Amino acid sequence: MTDNTSYRKALTGIRVVDFTQVIFGPSCTAQLADHGAEVIKIERPGVGDLSRQFGPYVDDESMPYASLNRNKQSLAVNLKSPQGMEAVLKLIDSADVVVSNFRQGVMESLGLGWDEVHARNPRAIYTSGSGYGPDGPIGSTRKMGHDSMAQAMTGVMYVNADSNGVPKRAPIAVADISAGSLLMEGIILALIERGVSGEGQKVEVSLIDAVLRMEAWGIATVANATAEADHLGNPLDGGVYSAADGYMVITGLFKPNPLQSICEVLGIEDLSQDGRFSSVDLMTENGAELESIIQAEVEKHPRDYWVAKFDAVDVLCMPVLSLDESIEEPQVLHNEMGVEVPSNGAAGSSTITQRHVGIPVKLGTTPGTIETPAPGIGENSREVLAGIGYSNEEIDQMLATGVIGIG
Amino acid sequence: MTDNTSYRKALTGIRVVDFTQVIFGPSCTAQLADHGAEVIKIERPGVGDLSRQFGPYVDDESMPYASLNRNKQSLAVNLKSPQGMEAVLKLIDSADVVVSNFRQGVMESLGLGWDEVHARNPRAIYTSGSGYGPDGPIGSTRKMGHDSMAQAMTGVMYVNADSNGVPKRAPIAVADISAGSLLMEGIILALIERGVSGEGQKVEVSLIDAVLRMEAWGIATVANATAEADHLGNPLDGGVYSAADGYMVITGLFKPNPLQSICEVLGIEDLSQDGRFSSVDLMTENGAELESIIQAEVEKHPRDYWVAKFDAVDVLCMPVLSLDESIEEPQVLHNEMGVEVPSNGAAGSSTITQRHVGIPVKLGTTPGTIETPAPGIGENSREVLAGIGYSNEEIDQMLATGVIGIG
The missing domain is CATH 3.30.1540.10 (formyl-coa transferase, domain 3)
Known part of the structure; x- marks a missing residue:
């Protein structure tokens, strides 16, 4: 934790209702949260973000999950229960941003498509991350997006082939994380534009488009090829x-x-x-x-x-350097890119600390900070629901009937 | 070109004075320009952006340069001439954003450090892209940043090793382009914050920090390693x-x-x-x-x-798919990620078109567009200077004495 005090940051006052999971979406909302947005993660009671299934675990907490979910709150709620959906809709009514990266059609089938959300809350920015785009030959199917698919489709694996010409996946999540940054860009662009128009708009970014943009230089050389060698x-x-x-x-x-x-x-x-x-x-x-x-x-x-x-x-x-040498490198430490975060796992032990990556966008006056570790499933259900008007009795009833989960 | 009409976009009205060259900085300011900012590229008369030296060339124009500089204007001006510097300072007085990615100390030696710029124009957001950060063991030296250095330092080449264990560079500019996106994020965050405080702030992003953020998941697994295998x-x-x-x-x-x-x-x-x-x-x-x-x-x-x-x-x-197969893939074409841009090379022939990568951040109401191809060195010197009050006579005199270059 670089700082424990709450003060105004670039996105203080912005509320994000976050349906994302795994890498792409959470890497976007992690940056929103680092810079002060209130990010409320909607999770399935008991199961939560799929990234929680990946080890290694420290203090019973998934390290991959922890790496992309600090500074967020978790509301565990069953979206198939009418009472649960009612709570989520109330939350959306209070939101500046709604983000999801489900596969095609899921938000619509939940009654949470652009038309419904925009009609309820015209100021909300509606953001979708997808594998291939919201429509088109693949985008209109239910084919799930994945970093490996995007790398195959965009030439990354091809140009990264081994000496025998066998394609090889670049071993970092280039598609997920670059798309996560672009989704964040789209959201903050739409926030700026809302300052003029007063209305939220739709923001869409796909994994394949994000990788193609990374390759703009290389694509310009092959798509406009001449006899001349490239550097x-x-x-x-x-x-x-x-x-x-x-x-x-x-x-x-x-x-x-x-x-x-x-x-x-x-x-x-x-x-x-x-x-x-x-x-x-x-x-x-x-x-x-x-x-x-x-x-x-x-x-x-x-x-x-x-x-x-x-x-x-x-x-x-x-x-x-290897990854573990890198995170100990003196310049990296100086940049506060290898940071200690208290454990927030099942054992809840504050004596255990985790190492994670810090905040790369360095703002001089209102820097981002890491205030809280990644939440447990439903850790903030009670406060979030209380904040949109639910009484303790109502919350207890929702818990007892399995509509929500708490901590 | 997806559209030839000018209309309000997310960043319409934002003026960017852009000292960047090659990949990192230009990939940031290209996105600002795509979304409506007025980006004025400051180039050295005769030489221009270093990326212009890389082939292949079409119509005498560098394709790598063209890929990252559409929608921008070029002012070619000699920064070592007092009259040239005076013009640049006038431009900075009118700017919302000043961006550079020179090596450490260059902007300061030109008298264009944060202190000077902030004193002249407190509303300007001052943005620096660097290889390693603005200070620290490497950051404080004059060592130049480069994608290959960042990949070596952050574990990318190590994890991408070939079957003999020889490290291998990931064949796309992961450091440059991810850092370019984060620099863009920092700028828009600071624009949002300026709406509250009325003041610009400093924004800094380094190549190494950007790559480390890409690796957050992997770093969390090695830095908090247990016996458990990772996926x-x-x-x-x-x-x-x-x-x-x-x-x-x-x-x-x-x-x-x-x-x-x-x-x-x-x-x-x-x-x-x-x-x-x-x-x-x-x-x-x-x-x-x-x-x-x-x-x-x-x-x-x-x-x-x-x-x-x-x-x-x-x-x-x-x-x-290979890069050239990728840019012809039906979903990619559907997403308008492989676009035709008219040539703007020395021959100035509008019959030649170039293929480039489109705009990945899809805004529903105010989408980014490609309005103009990448400018020639100093192509817009005359309009830019006229726009900040220079007369035709003054501009002609500056041209005659080599203070500026035109077209």
């Missing part, structure tokens, strides 16, 4: 070498003759004067040769030695 | 198989017994009853065996055959 084959753009104590990357770009500087650091003759390597096209063509010359020198010293030497001539060099 | 080893989560006509992916998740459905589709006995595959842990342990059984069946038919069969039992299946 991704340049061996000076992110070449991987094995130093005495592990792998590192060298990138020499954006200066007149980076190869000359690299050779100077390596203590070898200037290969930029060598006919095999005297242009980017030639370096690309003879990349394997160039890499083996560089590799023979790099392996003589450890990575820190090289990083300091390359820094001095303004050529980029970095050790290749 | 990424599950062979039903994105397994790659070779069908009769190419590669495809199968993902069976979020249903009680996906392996049973997969076997039913393949027409083989129910492997979920087989002791080797009767739990996710066992499937993971015996993953190679399971994959070879599935592979033997998949290769008998083409991909479309399997996609239809798997769709019918609600198991996810998708062909692995």
Whole structure:
């Protein structure tokens, strides 16, 4: 927790009714919550967000779930019960934003489609995350969205193929998280626009569209292809070498003759004067040769030695870190991107802390903060219902009849 | 171009003075421009954005540059000339947002640091994209940021290693583009907050922080590790198989017994009853065996055959497409993610069109549009300067003395 005090943040006063689960939607609403929005997570009593099923568990709490749900409240309510739906509709009446990432048709079948929500609460921004878009050849089917499908469909797995040409999934959730950011963008754009029009609007983002946007540069090169080589084959753009104590990357770009500087650091003759390597096209063509010359020198010293030497001539060099090394890296710690959050698991022990990723968007005057850990299923049912006018007696009755779940 | 008419969009009326180049910053300001902000790109006369140096070229225009700079205007001005700086300061006085992604210290050395800009124009939001953060062990050095450095530092290359354990860069600009989205988020959050406080604030996002956020789920699993396996080893989560006509992916998740459905589709006995595959842990342990059984069946038919069969039992299946196949895929076309933009190159020929990626954030009432192709260096110098009060004579004098460049 970077701060325990509540104060005005960028989204203070914005209420979000959040039907999302797993990664895409929760990664969006986590950012809304980090920046001060009141995010009320609607969960199924007993089961909750599907991400709770993924381990590892600490203090009986799913770490994947915990990573994307801090700063939120949980209302556990049975959406198939009329009394439960009535409570959710009351909540929607008080909402600035309604977010979901169910598969196509689910919100409509619950009576929570755009038309119904907009008619009840014209100021509410209505946001849907989908796998493929809300309509179209795949979007109009009930096919579920998933990061693996989006990566397959958008060329990511194809360009990430192994040396045998077998496609390989990029091992981070590029589709889910980039789409989550875009959904957040859409919501805050619509909040700005509501300041002018007074009305909420529909916001839609799909996993495939989000990945395609990530690939805009690459797509522009293949979709408008000419004979000219593109720079991704340049061996000076992110070449991987094995130093005495592990792998590192060298990138020499954006200066007149980076190869000359690299050779100077390596203590070898200037290969930029060598006919095999005297242009980017030639370096690309003879990349394997160039890499083996560089590799023979790099392996003589450890990575820190090289990083300091390359820094001095303004050529980029970095050790290749694993995820757990990364989260302990001094600059990462300085940026408060590896943070401690108290455990909120079943055992409820405040002596256990969890490590999670911090807040990347750094606002100077009204920074986001982590105020509360991820909630248990229905942990805030009582307060949320009380806040929209339910009495203690009504809440107890709803609990007794299984309409809601509490903590 | 999806539309040629100008109408109110979410960010209509917001003026952005944009010092960014290459990918990170321009991917942020492209989104601001798509949603209606007036983005004025400050370029060096004659040279311009560094991305203009990357091919392929169409009609003498760099396609990578074109992909990230549509809807913007270009003012080419020499920042080292006092008269040029005076014009830029006048422009900043009229700005809602100032964005840069120079290396550490450059904006300050130009006299355009936060203190100076905030003193001149307290309403301006001051936004910096960096490689590593604005301070700290690496952030405080002049080390340049680059996608390859961020991927090395954050575990992406490590987890993407090839079968020999050699780290491999994810072949899309995950750091640049995710950081660009977060920078956009920060800007709109600060615009919302300015509506309350009346003052602009500082917004900072780094490449490494953006990637770490993408990895929140994975980091939560390794940083809070227990004995329990995490689901990424599950062979039903994105397994790659070779069908009769190419590669495809199968993902069976979020249903009680996906392996049973997969076997039913393949027409083989129910492997979920087989002791080797009767739990996710066992499937993971015996993953190679399971994959070879599935592979033997998949290769008998083409991909479309399997996609239809798997769709019918609600198991996810998708062909692995290349980038150029992806941009022609029917759902992608339906989503208007592969768009035609008229060429704006040196030849200025309106008969040439370019293919680019569309707008992924779909707003229902005030959708973003592509109104103009990416500008040439200084294409809008004259209008921009006229708009802040310069006379034609003054502009001609600045052009003659090399203070500005035009078209």
